[in-house]
Amino acid sequence: MKENQIKNAELMKEVINVLAAEILKTYKVDRSSLFELLSDSVMSNKDLIDIIEKETDFKKVARTRVYKDFSNKVKRNLYNQLRRYYQDADDVDKIVDKFKELQTGSEESKNYIKSLLQYHVSTRERMTDFDNFYDPIKKYILESEKIIDIGCGLNPLMVPFNSDGSKVVKYIAADRDKKSVKIIEAYSAWLGDGRLIGVNWDLKEGWQELFKKTGVESYDLALIMKVVPVVKRQQRELLSVLKETPANLLFITGSKTSMTKNSSIEKRERRDINNFIDECGYTKLLEFDKNEEFGWLVKKNYR
Structure with a gap:
């Protein structure tokens, strides 16, 4: 009917x-x-x-x-x-096979990568600023030899780590979600330079376990995007692991609006991130502000 x-x-x-x-x-x-x-x-x-x-x-x-x-x-x-991180994503094996067909630098490849970024809620929220999202910290990305992206999702498809003049040697994309990591691995194989490494890793495993998996012990830059407030709400005890992040610079962000509802959560997320930064004794280098996301690039103070 x-x-x-x-x-x-x-x-x-x-x-x-x-x-x-x-x-x-x-x-x-x-x-x-x-x-x-x-x-x-x-x-x-x-x-x-x-x-x-x-x-x-x-x-x-x-x-x-x-x-x-x-x-x-x-x-x-x-x-x-x-609340699901992925919305109507193709079968991961199909995504892997599709990357094998794409020509590097082609218009088709650019459009396909943009379509993939729509699948994951975190990167989908960044699409309104797609062309300039990372501009405020781009120079720090390009000057870093080793980068860790914690809870990466599909973010590495968007980070300009392989732009002209990049010094990046290793970009470790760590996530507990196997689907994300498999897509990252396919993207890395498509890039073909071996710099991007997808790793299944959970904060509760600790940094020593990640070192065993990657062979990388410390980083120049850590991307901790939309992670701190979530960890505080869901697994507060794991904030201690984040506080031990072995990186000189950390890019820490939060969300302005709820993942599901038309309601502002910016005040709460700012409070959580500021408390985290203060407790770690980091120095703020610059403030970041976009349509759906905000944060700070901070520097670790060594004693």
Whole structure:
């Protein structure tokens, strides 16, 4: 049955429009995809369709247990989906095979890499600043011989570590997510210079374990992006591992808005990062501010 085939198509549209307005006010979701999702969800709910066909007033529909349960379920499922780091990503093996087909420096390769960056929530939020996101710290990236990217996701596809004049010898991209690391490895093989190394690693394993996996004991620059506040909320005890990051310079960032909701979390994240910087005794070298992300480049003070 299609939308326009039910007896009360106008009420059906009102149900969808009201739900969409509530969701768009709260959650960070694509408008067109949301309407398609709601339409399919309503049409597959026989009990709700029966009520819509019997009633003439949305308020009466909204008061029913069927509608309330449906509304809560849709919002709960949507919230859980938005919390996933990856959205509708291709099979990783297909991504690996695709890299083998791409010609380095081609327009097709640039567009494909941009499309991959849309899959992961962290890099997707950086796409509005894609062309200049790293400009404030680019010189520090290019002057670093060894870089560690903690909880990297797909960020290495965006970092200009292989730009002209780069001194980068090793870029260690560490993440506990095997999917991210496999994509990073495929990207590294495509680049073909051996500088980028993807590593499965969790903070709880400690720095000695990472050293065993990479052979790199210390770094010139550590990228710790959107990590500190998350670790503080979810695994507070692992902040001690972050405090031991073996790097001279650290680029520490946080999010301005929630990953799932249209709400500001900047004040909380600034507080968490500033506390972390103060506790470590780092010196701030520069402040970073973009549409969805903020942070500081800091220097470790040796005694």
